[in-house]
Amino acid sequence: MTAVEKAHADGNEATLDNGPILIPAETSLQEQRPRALKHGDTFAVYDHNGDILAGAGSPEGLFHADTRHLSRLQLSIDGARPMLLSSGLRDDNAALICDLSNPDIHDGAGHCVLAHDRLHIRRVRLLWDAVAYERIAIKNFDRKIQRITITLTFAADFADIFEVRGATRERRGRYEPEQVSADTVTLAYTGLDHRLRETQLRFEPPPTSLTTRRADYEINLAPGETTAIFVEIGCEALPATQSARRAFFRAFLNARRGLRASSSRAASIATSNQILNEAVRRNVADLYMLCTQTTEGLYPYAGIPWFSTAFGRDAIITALQTLWFDPTIARGVLGHLAANQATDFDERADAEPGKILHELRRGEMAELGEVPFRRYYGSVDSTPLFVMLAGAYLERTDDIETLKLLWPNIEAALTWIEVHGDRDRDGFVEYHRQTEQGLANQGWKDSQDSISHADGSLAQGPIALVEVQAYVYAAWRAAAAISHRFGDAARASNLSTRAEAMRRRFDTHFYDEALGTYVLALDGEKRPCRVRSSNAGHALFAGVALAERAATVASTLMTSFSGFGIRTLAASEARYNPMSYHNGSIWPHDNALIAAGFARYGLRQHAARIFEGLFEASTYMDLRRLPELFCGFPRQRGAGPVFYPVACSPQAWATAAPILLMQSCLGLRFDPCGNRISFDRPTLPSFLDDVVLRGLANANGSVDVSLKRSGVDVVVQVLRRSGACEVVTTA
Structure with a gap:
């Protein structure tokens, strides 16, 4: 995830080539509790009523390929907003279902002409193949005929995802003339990249009145009568002859079948705890909703709303977490990242030969270079993690044919680790951005203030992170195992020697007896950042920690356990803030990796305690979803965790955390x-x-x-x- 996207966390500035962009956290997603759907490269965020009411800081909208194709869609009855009865996603995430009723409606003289709760409105919304479908069913429960006006107002601003997040642009493209027929409206925009983007809305039956901004239905409903309105909203042109009614039911069937087919390859989990069973069903549904079918296979997009695209690190970790459960996800991730591996130098993209993708964006601002994330490689850990995943995938499946196809990409990644990742040849992999437009911090904690010394001063690069060295060790080990499986004993021996040399260096330079754990990083002057952080737990996960260190490191990590999870930074540290993005918050995926590290060294009771904490946290979460992160305040008796205001939910690696926790405990x-x-x-x-x-x-x-x-x-x-x-x- 990018500095631009994350600057909201602490009100930090993310510098782009068009100057500093401040993205403040002005609106809490926890206040809005939005409802999200996703299919492929399209996602939608609605409010509880099923409306889209995009405003400053709001994530609501229908998005396709990093562009908002619909910024407003609101339903009203005689000009009034319906009252919410209930709102929720199907268990399989195939549709959002909103049940509404009419409020008291008065005439111009103040007389009540329609008493509340006489009409029931059910909105069913779903996404399929870049189209949002909706069925609006209205039933009259009154004992007399009701004559009402149902209005749908709509608009498309065609804002880039970075604009929605708060970025400002000096220039934009042009809005094309709207086109209106009896049942269809087409809204269009030509960007500065000369690409035409269209939103087409089609209504069935045709509205009583249709303009470029609203559709009005004059409806007479007898007692007990039901009528239905069908709406299609395409992020591209809709088929000319298709019936909206038939299209809705066909898409609903396809969405359910698609999600069922995706998850049918996976193992299933059933337990004695019904609340956990509900959470697991939601996790699995979220996981496959976030997965997008690419040319190379399934690829889990990072999260909704801000990260619904391909991220390297996020997808690799998600694949590692779910490898026992469904290895086809790992195969798709490896294939897609291999296809997008850097082959040349590009300073603006932080790209070097062999480096694995950090992020891929396809919006107008990325295409024009207004943000540097069109195809961006500014993460130091994605490359060793890629090799780790390849080795773990082979160990899980023995799919040697896939590994043979990937071997040139693995070799290129190993070369990057040795040559470009370790420029000063000290045996450690460091990061330092090549351009001021790139990320300042390039580990998973990539916010501006996440890497510091004990006195709170920020570390200056090039920075060697503790977890990155652990991943590099594991990458050498994985490559050795792959070589051995290929029958290349000499290559396997050489790679194993590299791994063991790294392990000895790592223990010498990163283990701190006084701290009782590994230091967070080495800065550009090779000074240790003597900070107790959750990063040290990744050394256990990757297996680089010496056996005699494991119990001490685990005990130190557990001193940061809030009752719901291990904090990213210990409460004793200078920069500790339980409300910060990376300096005291709790991340489910981070905890799951730490728990896997505990299990690797036989400390399963610690792993079980983390599982218990995160499970209990999830019981307070909407839909029992673990979000991207939550605040690290100490647990209070009888109270749930404190939510982080702009945490994404669902988020792939948070969704996958309980799946890995189950494996670790068992x-x-x-x-x-x-x-x-x-x-x-x-x-x-x-x-x-x-x-x-x-x-x-x-x-x-x-x-x-x-x-x-x-x-x-x-x-x-x-x-x-x-x-x-x-x-x-x-x-």
Whole structure:
């Protein structure tokens, strides 16, 4: 995610080539509680009534390819806004359903001509193939005929996603003349990039009156009668002969089938805790809603509303979290990132040969270079994470053919790590942006003030982050394992030697006895940033930590446990602020990776405690969704977590966090070559008594498994076996 996008977090400025852009957090998403839908490169954000009422700082709108194609869509009854009865997404995220009723409606003399709650309005909204579909059903529950006017007002500002976030532009393109027929309105804009962008609205039946800004229906409803209005809103031209009514039902069926087909490959999770079951169903639905089908396969877009596009780091971590659950996501991520790997130098894009994508944008501002994120490579960790994921994917699936296709990209990534990532040849990978328009901090904590010294002063680059060195170690290990599988023993040995050398260097320069953990980073003068941070937990996740360090590091990390999760920065640190983006907040994905690190070193009780905290936090969340982050205030008895005002939800790596937490607690591992699935010292968190995993697939078979608490132990039982697949349990 970009500095421009994240500057809102602390009111920081993000500098672009057109000057500083201040993106303040003026409006809290928690106040709005928007409802989001997504399909492919299109997403929509509605309010609880199903309306779009975009204003300053509002994320509401219908967006396609980083452009807002609809900035207003509001329904009224005789000029009044309906009253909300309920609003929610289907469990599979296929549609948003809003139930509304009429308020008291008065005539010009103040007489009530329609008492409240006589009409029921159900709005069903969905997205499919760059089109937003809506069915508005109105039923009269009064005992007399009601004559009403239903009005839909609409507008399209064709704002770039960065404009919606608050960026200002000196010049914009031109709005084209609107076109209106009996049932269709076309709104259009030609950008400074000379690209025509259109929004087409079609109504069925044709409205009583239709203009470029509103559709009016004069409706007579007998007692008990229902009528329906169908609306199509295309981010491109709609098919000329298609019926809006038929199109709605066809799209609804396709949306449900598409989501079901995407998730059908995955394992399933059922537990003794019904609240967790609800949360897991939502997580899985969110995960596949966020996934976009690319040429190379499924790719999880980072989050809605601000990050609904391809991010390298986010997708890799999401793929790692869900690898046991559905390895096809990892295959799609590896393929798409390989296809977009940098092959040349481009200072403006922070690109160097072999480097893995940070972010891809397709809006007008990106196309024109007004923001540098059209195809941007300013993350220091995406490249080693790419190699890590490739190795983990091979270990999970033994899909050697895919790895052979990816090997040139892996080799290029390793070369980048060795040559461009380590310019001063000290054995560590550092970052320093090549252009003032790029990101100042290029790790996952990329806000302006996230890397500091113990006295609170900001670290100056080039900066070597603790987690990046851990990822590099894991990348060398992964490449060695891949080479070994390819039968190249010499190459495997060389890569293993590099990994072990990194491990020794890392322990010498990053471990701090007095802190009881790893320092946050080394600055440009090789001075350690002696700060207790959650970043140190990634050293456990990647396996670079020496075994004798693990318990101490884990204990230090748990001192930052708020009751709901481990904070990004310890409360004792100078820059601690529980309301900051990266200096005291709690990120679910960060906690899930830390918990996986605890499990790697046999500390499953710590992992279970993190799972418990995040689960309990989710019970206070809308739709039981874990958001991008929440505030790090200490937990209070009988109260939930404090929400972060502009956290994205759903967010892919937050959605995937419980999936990884389940694996970490159960010690679940796969050995496709040996046709084995193992559970190493499984632990159930306190809120679970049993878990059933169905469809655990290995290369040559699959199993359904039950895990039940029995005193202090967990008993594993195979419920179903198909093909050659052995289940092994280690006590």
